[in-house]
Amino acid sequence: MSSSDPAAGFTARSGHCLCGSISYRFDARPEIVVLCHCDDCQRHSGSAFSVNVLVARDAVDIKGTPKTVQTIGSENGHPRDRLFCGDCGTPIFTILHERPDIVIVKAGTLDDRTGLAPSAEVWCRRAQDWLEPSPSRARFDGDAA
Numbered sequence: 463m464s465s466s467d468p469a470a471g472f473t474a475r476s477g478h479c480l481c482g483s484i485s486y487r488f489d490a491r492p493e494i495v496v497l498c499h500c501d502d503c504q505r506h507s508g509s510a511f512s513v514n515v516l517v518a519r520d521a522v523d524i525k526g527t528p529k530t531v532q533t534i535g536s537e538n539g540h541p542r543d544r545l546f547c548g549d550c551g552t553p554i555f556t557i558l559h560e561r562p563d564i565v566i567v568k569a570g571t572l573d574d575r576t577g578l579a580p581s582a583e584v585w586c587r588r589a590q591d592w593l594e595p596s597p598s599r600a601r602f603d604g605d606a607a
Contacts (some may be wrong), residue, residue, distance in 0.1 A: 477572040479547035479554055484528050486567075491522035493520070493539050493564065495578045496606070497599070500537045500585035506544060506553050510590045512567035514556070516576060528554055537585055557565060582606055 473492070478485040493516040503512035528545035535542055543557040556566040570574055582600040583589070595601060 471528070471565035471594060475572055477554075477567065479550050479552035481547060481552075483545045484526035484552075484554055486522055486524045488517045488522045490518050492578065493515050494582060495569070495580045497560060497580045497583040498585055499583065499589040500535070501588055502533060502536050502542070503585075505587070506556075507568070510593060511579060511583075513578075514533065515567040515569050515572070516564050517567055519557070519563050519565045520600045522567070537588070
């Protein structure tokens with residue numbers, strides 16, 4: 463379920479894991495949508511990058527109990543809590559310890575993925591060599607900050 467009214471500045475979105483054991487909803491406009499090419503995101507997503515939707519943590523309502531594994535960012539050494547479904551294994555959220563007020567929602571778990579074009583890419587030095595850079599996105603060799 464998704465509704466969007468850009469004039470009002472309000473967006474409500476929902477999503478779930480592959481099997482439906484974990485679902486969520488957030489009633490906040492994402493801070494930013496970012497493609498991350500870091501080694502950890504490639505491994506976590508099983509793909510060439512992760513599409514990350516950064517949302518205020520207090521705006522996210524989670525139904526079910528995701529499992530958590532804590533990792534240390536191989537690129538920057540910061541701890542990350544990676545939340546996933548313990549039944550089907552779907553990666554759903556990441557929490558950065560240096561930004562505990564933010565939840566990174568894995569875009570592929572959203573029920574409606576429209577209107578969330580990434581505006582930046584991070585860890586581009588780790589990007590697959592067959593990916594073409596987009597001139598419409600800011601690009602950073604490492605973290606954006």
